[in-house]
Structure formats: structure tokens, C-alpha cells
């Protein structure tokens with residue numbers, strides 16, 4: 001089966017989408033297009049190119065920042081004190097339709113989102129990808145890929161310089 005990831009557009013079929021979390025399902029169906037139009041987020045969807053335009057999974061990316069005082073102390077010391085907020089990239093949402101769970105699609109989309117963010121950080125500064133896991137399971141998923149906690153925020157981050165070892 002061939003998969004294609006591209007920017008969300010009007011002809012992508014979303015009505016069937018169920019990832020196990022209704023907030024994320026509703027986001028894709030009702031909010032994502034509006035947020036894209038308002039440039040709050042870029043939304044990438046993965047479809048099966050051969051059969052239909054049905055969305056199998058999606059993720060969103062936005063510019064973001066981390067308050068310096070929330071970074072772990074060893075990270076704070078890496079950056080000039082004049083930076084009260086440190087530029088970062090937000091992986092706001094990531095979800096896969098339940099019919100594809102456990103087949104590697106979540107990992108594929110996560111790596112793709114990280115690679116896209118890594119490349120973008122060469123053009124617009126960003127020290128890390130930040131995620132805000134929707135529940136404990138999502139947090140466990142991100143931990144598998146090396147994300148670390150941002151203390152007192154519920155968020156996790158993965159440094160671009162760590163990804164450098166992966167993506168060069």
C-alpha cells in the first residue's frame with residue numbers, strides 16, 4: 001500500500017476518522033481547516049494514495065517557544081541569558097485512525113514531523129520540538145522516542161541537536 005503525506009486540503013475525507021480520542025477526531029473534522037486558514041498551524045495528513053483520499057493519520061506543526069525558566073537547568077545554561085523565551089516548534093497534534101494502530105503509522109508520522117521540523121530549524125531558529133501529550137498513553141508513546149519532560153508544564157521536548165544524530 002502506498003501512502004502520501006501532504007498539506008490538508010478540502011478534498012481529504014475526514015468523516016470516518018477515529019483515533020480513540022474524540023478531541024483529536026473533532027479537531028481534524030471541525031477545526032483543522034480553520035486553524036490552517038488562520039495560520040495557527042500547518043496540518044499534514046497521510047492518505048492511502050491508491051484507494052481513496054481517506055485520512056489515515058495527521059499531525060500539526062506551529063511556531064512556539066519555551067520560557068527559559070521552565071527548561072531543565074542544564075539546558076538553561078546553554079543559551080544566552082538575554083533569551084527569556086527560547087524558540088521551539090510545537091508538534092500540536094498527532095493521531096492515527098484506529099484501523100491502522102499498531103502498524104507503524106504513528107512512528108512514521110512522528111519521524112516525518114521531526115524531520116520536517118529539523119529542516120525548518122535551518123531556516124527559522126528552533127531549539128527543540130515540543131509536545132503536549134493529551135493523556136498518559138500519549139506521554140508514554142513520546143518517551144519511547146527520547147522526549148524529556150519540561151518541568152512543571154506537562155510538556156515534553158526533543159532537542160534539534162539530538163535529532164542531528166538521526167538526520168545529519
Ligand SMILES: CC(C)(COP(=O)(O)OP(=O)(O)OC[C@H]1O[C@@H](n2cnc3c(N)ncnc32)[C@H](O)[C@@H]1OP(=O)(O)O)[C@@H](O)C(=O)NCCC(=O)NCCS
Nearest residue numbers: 019094095096101102103104105106107134137138140141
Ligand atoms: C499514539 C498513536 C499515534 C500511535 O500510533 P500507532 O500507529 O498505533 O503507533 P505505531 O504502530 O507506530 O507504534 C510505534 C511504537 O510505539 C508503541 N506505542 C504505540 N502506542 C503507544 C502508546 N500509547 N503508549 C506507548 N507506546 C505506544 C508501539 O508499541 C510501537 O513500539 P514497538 O515498535 O516497539 O512495538 C495512536 O495510538 C493514536 O492515534 N492514539 C490516539 C491519539 C494520541 O494519543 N496521540 C498522541 C499525541 S497527542
